Amino acid sequence: MEENRIGPFIRDRRLQLEMTQQQLADKLGVTDKAVSKWERGVSYPDITILRELSDTLEVSVAELLAGERDQTPPVPPKVEDVVVDAVAYAETARRKNDRWRWWTFVVLTICCLTGALVCFIFYCITRRPWTVNALRSIAFGWAVCYPLLRTERPVRNALIIASVGVYPFIRTFGAYRAWHLGIVVVSAACAWMVYWTVWRYRRSHLKATVLILLLGGLLHGSINLLIGHGGWGEVFAMVAFTLALDVLCLVAAWALERISALRNQ
Numbered sequence: 166m167e168e169n170r171i172g173p174f175i176r177d178r179r180l181q182l183e184m185t186q187q188q189l190a191d192k193l194g195v196t197d198k199a200v201s202k203w204e205r206g207v208s209y210p211d212i213t214i215l216r217e218l219s220d221t222l223e224v225s226v227a228e229l230l231a232g233e234r235d236q237t238p239p240v241p242p243k244v245e246d247v248v249v250d251a252v253a254y255a256e257t258a259r260r261k262n263d264r265w266r267w268w269t270f271v272v273l274t275i276c277c278l279t280g281a282l283v284c285f286i287f288y289c290i291t292r293r294p295w296t297v298n299a300l301r302s303i304a305f306g307w308a309v310c311y312p313l314l315r316t317e318r319p320v321r322n323a324l325i326i327a328s329v330g331v332y333p334f335i336r337t338f339g340a341y342r343a344w345h346l347g348i349v350v351v352s353a354a355c356a357w358m359v360y361w362t363v364w365r366y367r368r369s370h371l372k373a374t375v376l377i378l379l380l381g382g383l384l385h386g387s388i389n390l391l392i393g394h395g396g397w398g399e400v401f402a403m404v405a406f407t408l409a410l411d412v413l414c415l416v417a418a419w420a421l422e423r424i425s426a427l428r429n430q
Contacts, residue, residue, distance in 0.1 A: 170232020176204040178222040192221050270314040277307045298338065305334045324360055328353040344391045351391070355384040 179189050179200075186200040193200075193214055202208040210218050219229045228234055281303050288296035308330060312322030332349045359377050366373040 171209060171229065172204045172206040174229065174232040175200075175210075175218075175222065178224060179204075182223065189221065193217055266314045270311070273310055273314070274307070277303050301334065301337050305330060320360060324353075324356055328356070347391045348388055351384060351387045355380050 179186070186197040186204075190197045190200045195214070199208070203210055215226055215229065219226045222229065224234065281300055284296045284299045284303070287293065288300075309323050309327050312326060313319040316322045331353070332346060335345060335349070358380055362373050362376045362380070366376070
């Protein structure tokens with residue numbers, strides 16, 4: 166399913182058939198705003214009208230989902246039925262996942278509000294400074310978790326919020342020194358490099374794993390140098406120890422996966 170091509174393909178076919186957005190909408194029983202969103206890629210046609218939409222645009226369902234005309238012989242109806250059923254299954258799974266994310270977000274928000282209310286009551290009674298720090302932590306944690314549960318690109322958006330907000334957040338705890346900022350910058354850069362590595366090598370888990378392990382060692386060494394713990398020899402030893410632990414964890418995870426696969430055979 167080529168989501169980036171569907172919108173332009175619907176627009177091009179509509180124009181070739183000399184239909185307005187309103188005329189296409191009337192034939193499908195939707196609004197012209199819905200058609201406009203499809204063509205701009207803001208949203209996509211519901212699975213229940215795929216067959217009707219493809220018939221209206223005089224294309225096959227497979228062509229509609231591919232976002233281009235197919236020069237090969239027409240697809241048999243039974244094959245199209247299989248395609249529609251597969252897309253319907255994927256759409257159902259996506260909606261279930263969206264519901265799961267929504268209810269997780271609701272529970273998280275309720276827990277954060279409850280915790281914030283308790284901290285506020287404690288602060289009003291005791292005036293203890295830890296209650297203010299707890300409120301800040303709850304607010305920052307909710308802000309980072311929000312994009313993970315409510316946006317289309319959860320990891321990227323969460324990284325943006327964490328990268329921008331973490332230094333102002335730790336400053337509220339008295340982290341004013343230059344090396345505090347250095348640690349934040351190095352950590353944020355490492356997080357973005359890990360994100361890029363996972364995206365770039367998503368089909369090669371071994372390469373991604375090796376690069377992430379190296380980035381973890383580099384981050385560990387950089388932080389130790391920034392806070393001045395020991396000389397180069399000690400930093401090198403700590404980095405080597407960290408990488409060794411990472412490798413052991415990786416081997417253990419691989420072994421458990423192999424054991425699980427053998428049991429399922």
